[in-house]
Amino acid sequence: MDHLADVAVVDPRDGSITPHQDIHFSAGRIASIGSTASPGGGRTRFVVPGFVDMHAHPLNLADPTPALRLMLSFGITGYRQMSGTPALLRNRPAADSRSPRLLATPGSVLTPINAGTPAQAAAEVRRQAAAGADFIKVAVATPVVYAAIQAEADRAGLPVVGHLPTGIDVRKARYRSIEHLGPGLGLLAGCSDHEDHLRTAIAGAPLKAPPFPIPFAGRIAEILIRRIVLNPAQLTTPAMLDSTREAIDTFTEDKARALARHFAASETWNCPTLIRVKAQQLCADPVFPSDPDLRYATAKERKAWTAAAKAFRRKFDESQRAVFAEQFALQQRMVKILDEEGAPLLAGTDAVGAAWVVPGASLHDEFDLLSEAGLTPLRILQTATVDPARFLHREDVSGTVDPGKEADLVLLSADPTAAATNLHQLIGVIRAGRHYSTDDLNPLRNSNTAAA
């Protein structure tokens, strides 16, 4: 099929809807859009731009194809890969109309392993810039190492994104996007009346990265890292939980709003990945094992995630788990404050590697959590379409349904501006002009479990 007949086109910029349109595709692009000659009286089908998952890790897998198919089947037509390798930079996956588009990737994530000192960090940034990285991602850094990373990235003209350096003043980070609201206390520390005290406390308890590099320890290190990635909240110490309690009790709305306005003014984006934050901090919540979308995860993933939940329940008692839950409620409130103050937001999931985060399906969980936080359906649609286009400087080819743009679209059976749940009502996906009906999407969905 090289066209869609009689659809309602949704403009994610303002939520306006133009009914009874025919959309023609050519060479993977939208060739033209015009009024339907004789509109039918059937149920309205709504067309929106394909969804973008702005925080995902499918290319970490040895064979990413099944996970990518799964993502596409949930309407994800593009993604920002959040961890790279020298091999990935040398050899990016070829365009494939059965997978979402790789929109950007960093090189290796910066941690004390490859960036333990300012000099090492600067050298690594230079290497990645020369190898063609689209951005630099920081996972673990001290404020001093961060300063070296930022300075070198500025020289190379590359944006820096990622996790805030441990114990830094949130306002001093010049990230283009902050991931996971920190992670940990991150943003919340910057909203506290006890900010200085908390910052010192956090800096005193940095994430314990294994003492790298150790020759011959590569594989063991890999296994350790994979276990940490599954649920980093598992490493939370009683002292860190005390700091969390303190941050919750001293949260100040005025400071939160001032921080949000700072992000708006400095165009610092936040990719909250609420589903990831919730899956970490509420890892043992029964909502996760009973999620019907779990059937799309592989047996191996389900087993690892169940074990992660068990370990979480074993380590943290009920009152400690309650602190994590309160923290999550406050993080959702923070997202609402960011939105109200005009701080830019991106939809993302942290899919692949994270416990309870099902590739593809998790972006819909993110929509629900953003809605629960109080974002309007239109704002949620924007965080997955026109906002990523703006962030990635791809507005000329994506973000709206307009002639000349990539034919990456999602068909919905209900108006996505009327209710966030309507974003789940997928009845088709168009990727580079190739149309997948509901019948085509099911085999894509099941390819992930079949491969395991």
Ligand SMILES: [Zn+2]
């Ligand atoms: Zn991630």
